[in-house]
Amino acid sequence: xxxxxxxxxxxxxxxxxxxxxxxxxVKNGKSKAExxxxxxxxxxxxxxxxxxxxxxxxxIMGLSGSGKSTLIRCFNLLNKPTDGSIYVDGENIVEYNSSxxxxxxxxxxxxxxxHFGLFDHRTVLENIEYGLEIKNVSKEKRRQIARENLEVVGxxxxxxxxxxxxxxGMQQRVGLARALANDPDILLMDEPFSALDPLIRREMQLELxxxxxxxxxxxxxxxxxxxxxxxxxxxxxxxxxxxxxxxGTPETILESxxxxxxxxxxxxxxxxxxxxxxxxxIKPNALVSLKDGxxxxxxxxxxxxxxxxxxxxxxxxxxxxVTIDDAIEGIKEKKSLExxxxxxxxxxxxxxxxxxxxxxxxxxxxxxxxxxxxxRLEGFILRVHVLSGLVAEEVNESTEYHG
Amino acid sequence: xxxxxxxxxxxxDYVSDFVDFLDNALAGLFDFIFFISSRTINGxxxxxxxxxxxxxxxxxxxLGWYFKSLWSGLLYAFFIFLVGTFGxxxxxxxxxxxxxxxxxxxxxxxxxxxxxxxxxxxxxxxMRPFLDAMxxxxxxxxxxxxxxxxxxxxxxxxxxxxxxxLPPVIRLxxxxxxxxxxxxxxxxxxFGSSRWQMLTKVQLPQALPTIxxxxxxxxxxxxxxxxxxxxxxxxxxxxxxxxxxxxIDIALGFEAGISIVFLAxxxxxxxxxxxxxxxxxxxxx
Ligand SMILES: Nc1ncnc2c1ncn2[C@@H]1O[C@H](COP(=O)(O)OP(=O)(O)OP(=O)(O)O)[C@@H](O)[C@H]1O
Ligand SMILES: [Mg+2]
Numbered sequence: 001x002x003x004x005x006x007x008x009x010x011x012x013x014x015x016x017x018x019x020x021x022x023x024x025x026v027k028n029g030k031s032k033a034e035x036x037x038x039x040x041x042x043x044x045x046x047x048x049x050x051x052x053x054x055x056x057x058x059x060i061m062g063l064s065g066s067g068k069s070t071l072i073r074c075f076n077l078l079n080k081p082t083d084g085s086i087y088v089d090g091e092n093i094v095e096y097n098s099s100x101x102x103x104x105x106x107x108x109x110x111x112x113x114x115h116f117g118l119f120d121h122r123t124v125l126e127n128i129e130y131g132l133e134i135k136n137v138s139k140e141k142r143r144q145i146a147r148e149n150l151e152v153v154g155x156x157x158x159x160x161x162x163x164x165x166x167x168x169g170m171q172q173r174v175g176l177a178r179a180l181a182n183d184p185d186i187l188l189m190d191e192p193f194s195a196l197d198p199l200i201r202r203e204m205q206l207e208l209x210x211x212x213x214x215x216x217x218x219x220x221x222x223x224x225x226x227x228x229x230x231x232x233x234x235x236x237x238x239x240x241x242x243x244x245x246x247x248g249t250p251e252t253i254l255e256s257x258x259x260x261x262x263x264x265x266x267x268x269x270x271x272x273x274x275x276x277x278x279x280x281x282i283k284p285n286a287l288v289s290l291k292d293g294x295x296x297x298x299x300x301x302x303x304x305x306x307x308x309x310x311x312x313x314x315x316x317x318x319x320x321x322v323t324i325d326d327a328i329e330g331i332k333e334k335k336s337l338e339x340x341x342x343x344x345x346x347x348x349x350x351x352x353x354x355x356x357x358x359x360x361x362x363x364x365x366x367x368x369x370x371x372x373x374x375x376r377l378e379g380f381i382l383r384v385h386v387l388s389g390l391v392a393e394e395v396n397e398s399t400e401y402h403g
Numbered sequence: 404x405x406x407x408x409x410x411x412x413x414x415x416d417y418v419s420d421f422v423d424f425l426d427n428a429l430a431g432l433f434d435f436i437f438f439i440s441s442r443t444i445n446g447x448x449x450x451x452x453x454x455x456x457x458x459x460x461x462x463x464x465x466l467g468w469y470f471k472s473l474w475s476g477l478l479y480a481f482f483i484f485l486v487g488t489f490g491x492x493x494x495x496x497x498x499x500x501x502x503x504x505x506x507x508x509x510x511x512x513x514x515x516x517x518x519x520x521x522x523x524x525x526x527x528x529x530m531r532p533f534l535d536a537m538x539x540x541x542x543x544x545x546x547x548x549x550x551x552x553x554x555x556x557x558x559x560x561x562x563x564x565x566x567x568x569l570p571p572v573i574r575l576x577x578x579x580x581x582x583x584x585x586x587x588x589x590x591x592x593x594f595g596s597s598r599w600q601m602l603t604k605v606q607l608p609q610a611l612p613t614i615x616x617x618x619x620x621x622x623x624x625x626x627x628x629x630x631x632x633x634x635x636x637x638x639x640x641x642x643x644x645x646x647x648x649x650x651i652d653i654a655l656g657f658e659a660g661i662s663i664v665f666l667a668x669x670x671x672x673x674x675x676x677x678x679x680x681x682x683x684x685x686x687x688x
Binding site: 073076078105110114120131133135 | 584586587589590591592593594595596597600604605608609611
């Protein structure tokens with residue numbers, strides 16, 4: 001909480017002639033449709049609360065009309081919330097007077113728009129320097145800063161073009177450069193890549209991640225594309241009908257969607273690119289230590305109904321694997337556990353993406369061992385789970401993947 | 404057939420009383436308008452008088468060339484030359500002075516009013532019926548209060564012209580400002596622009612092409628008033644037309660009339676060219 005950059009607290013935004021009067025009715029649980037029918041007011045956002053950490057990319061996702069734009073416009077008070085507070089660095093910006101608000105917008109926060117919102121009577125460079133111009137930064141200085149930012153977005157050489165002479169992707173780069181030129185702490189991006197075609201969009205996503213790597217802004221990013229949300233978001237908030245229905249990391253949302261709406265939403269996402277080994281591994285019930293010997297190993301396997309078991313040392317570092325066949329053979333031939341130990345185990349790091357594990361799973365004869373950085377065995381992944389795209393344990397989810 | 408019952412209203416009298424009242428109450432204002440208008444017109448006229456005739460031709464040529472094409476420039480200069488050969492050079496200068504003064508005053512008054520209407524729904528609602536009335540009322544009607552307030556002469560002509568030609572620039576300014584892409588306005592807002600910065604750096608420049616279309620219309624309407632305005636003593640080409648009517652002088656009527664047409668063509672094309680130029684870098688959507 002101490003380091004949350006932005007905190008919004010029970011924020012609601014109602015559109016209509018007497019927005020405040022509608023709040024109690026929403027509180028009583030009336031739906032958005034009922035409210036519209038009875039009072040003619042539109043519930044844009046209702047009772048949204050969230051905290052956004054410094055330096056994270058926070059994605060707000062939801063279907064069209066779910067209130068994403070309405071919410072993001074509250075962060076720089078393009079929409080004034082009907083109710084609730086918004087704290088940025090601990091200050092409630094809803095209570096700002098107009099000069100404080102102006103200063104806040106000039107210094108702390110900048111926005112990138114879906115349709116770019118560029119000034120088509122100004123050249124690219126003049127667009128980028130706009131934010132500095134209205135802060136009365138000297139012409140020379142703001143030109144220089146604008147040039148630097150034009151370079152950051154890879155548009156060097158386009159200084160004197162007009163926005164209309166650029167492609168959509170390039171125009172949005174100008175939009176991004178214009179926002180960055182002000183060196184804001186917080187970057188608001190309302191579906192910035194939605195108007196671009198898929199190839200350019202992917203390129204821009206990677207570039208945004210790249211820029212973020214260097215600049216470490218706090219980014220609030222809106223999209224209705226789940227893949228985009230999970231690719232970019234450190235955390236994701238899902239909205240429906242003006243309400244925030246779940247907030248969490250992409251992994252937690254994938255693993256435990258809060259309701260059917262979200263399950264539906266994430267149905268067609270490519271999980272293998274989001275889930276890491278850690279998320280799909282099974283925690284071992286049975287583990288055998290080297291000094292336990294073959295008999296214990298066989299007993300463990302029989303009790304747990306498994307055909308092989310991992311062998312670890314005292315600090316749980318992986319030593320190898322024994323199969324039930326080898327173990328029984330070994331007892332007959334009076335060998336030790338060490339003799340029949342198979343060290344040809346494929347190990348994967350616990351933060352490797354499932355997508356990257358697939359080739360390894362194809363080659364391996366045994367379950368994959370999942371280890372943490374220091375070599376400690378954390379769990380294992382059955383090949384069939386990776387290959388069939390199954391998430392461990394949740395058998396019912398396999399129905400989604402029958403095709 | 405039955406007669407209309409003996410009910411009489413005296414709306415006309417009331418208006419007349421009201422105009423009397425205005426003349427007394429707002430004497431200072433009218434003096435001010437008189438002062439400004441006559442200053443403007445005298446200034447412009449003095450300037451045009453000071454220009455040698457050939458330099459004026461060159462100027463017209465350059466305007467046509469810059470905003471349209473080389474051939475247009477030549478053609479416009481030739482038109483002006485023709486008017487000179489009709490012996491109407493001085494009258495033409497007078498007419499240009501009146502039209503220019505009226506247009507300048509129209510812009511100075513009209514653009515701020517249009518901006519205000521764009522920002523205030525209430526003001527816009529109040530203004531709209533007045534603008535409608537100004538545009539649809541027969542233009543002769545303005546001549547009466549004009550004489551009343553300013554006497555016979557050029558100032559009255561400008562006043563009558565103003566009332567007639569003001570609405571398009573006001574309307575189009577309002578329309579243009581309201582029509583600026585809301586996302587563009589929001590993006591300016593999101594950077595913390597003040598109201599004034601927003602207006603001067605974003606809204607007006609964005610609105611300029613449409614406003615220029617208003618300027619073009621206003622200018623044409625001012626020119627259309629030239630003959631009517633001569634009834635309250637405006638000098639220039641209109642006066643010549645009026646004289647030719649009185650004398651049934653076809654030759655003079657034609658020459659003065661065609662001179663007005665020439666002016667109209669030149670002014671329309673040049674202001675249109677200026678508007679196009681502002682449009683140039685605009686989206687082709
Ligand atoms: N200025 C406004 N006046 C009235 N209603 C509005 C206004 N802005 C948004 N709304 C309503 O608020 C609701 C949420 O709209 P919003 O634009 O925030 O949705 P969104 O999630 O951004 O959708 P999209 O993906 O289409 O951009 C909608 O029902 C919309 O009609
Ligand atoms: Mg939106």
